[in-house]
Amino acid sequence: MTLMPHRVLQALHRFNAAHPWDHNAHYHRWILRQLPKHFDRALDVGSGSGDLARLLATRAKEVHGIDADPVIVGRARELTPPAAPVTFSVADALTGIPAGSYDVITCVAVIHHLPFTDALTHFRRHLAPGGTLVVVGLAREQTLGDHLLGGAAIPMNAATGWFKNKGRKAPRPVSMTAPTRPADMSFSHIVREARHVLPGARLRRRLFWRYTLVWQQR
Template identity: 40%
Template structure:
């Protein structure tokens, strides 16, 4: 069983401090504080769509935070279970869904889940880089029912010119999205954006290689705003391992 600490998304601009003037990054950070928007929430509808396309009935969201993705998943699934290790976030999510018996929020990390339960779909948003990569991918595979779907939006360590180019594009788009998503100045960050962050260790090449070994057939794409997506469909019938 994997033992972990808290998991949460990484810093929003992990590499560019080495190639962009610090004054510009500081200005961008202040702007983002005044017009906050979540890079992770941007992918929520996409994740819910991939889950719905798999016709999943019972879904596990690992690292559910305040429950933003859970709310989207609940519209498509019969039951949703959220795991959240941060006590404050877990309490907020539990309170949010207190009147919905189809939603269960458990204050636990990935290691604290029910190891015997399987789900039709499992989702992780900016969580995987907090966990040991290959062992976690292996255990995630075993969390799925036959034919189940894993959907990941993750963070990766930037390396190389392509990553740099995509990051520069994201830097240009970031303030525009801030004005669109949150045009009025915010007095404080929303709760779901206040959790601690950590930097990703693995590059996208590392993640592709690990997925090829542990999740054959997984589909991985580089995404904007320092993210990648991974979608894996378990075989309809389990193969011996």
């Protein structure tokens, strides 16, 4: 479904390529608003260059970040002050989570690379009683509402990139350089599967081709 003329879309894509910004980092402050002011242990799955893990460390006693890419894990370690209560490790999200339970688990733009139901089940097992899981994910556009929201995000994406970069061309953000693949689950499918594994989970479509999921362990 095309909501804009092809030439307009091409021009916007060229503009976005010249003024990139991190769509995932855009939601980091929102993630913090879903969490307690203070907690003991946090896990960031797919931690990338470590921006979110370092933010979590402003509230947590210890934070573990895991990512399957050894290069970006090395970069995260370089960017993290030695005194910060954060560790990063190269690990698979389904088999390599450090032992123990966590008061907070975050997963941003990663779960569409994993078996969705298995991943949520695994995260649930590692969440402490009263703990909070926050997922920012990608969904495949399917409904008219999906396409309308995606269409509205295109010019807003360009405007945000312009203001964030103050009109200058900018290098591509580090956390956006890892290999990606398109999402294959629609939002309605995601909602059904998520609420089967996590009863009462709150899910919402978001701008910039994202959705959010928040769930608290009882």
